[in-house]
Amino acid sequence: MEAYHFLVSISKETRAETFAEYTLTTTTSAIADFEYKQQVLKIDFLDGNSYEYFDVPKAIYLKLINADSPGRFARRHIYQQYVYRSCSKLVAQ
16 A cells, blocks of 8 residues: 555656646755655755655765755756655645
8 A cells, every 4th residue: 555655656647736836846945954865865845845856876965965055956956857756745644
């Protein structure tokens, strides 16, 4: 059952339904925090949304840490490059 919910959360249909909200967050909200574990990068935004990005190489994470502007780096190299899902709604389920 958990695998099914995961697949639904990253499906093209789900991402298409939430694309406007995702775009608003990634273009207007600053990064509050981020963490990296087993090639999954979780980014928390100041607007309260959180997203997980999958198969992110460690080298990209290290560049994010060392970037002068993590938000700008993420806009250029993460947000549209990796499969993502919202994890802010996972808590509410």
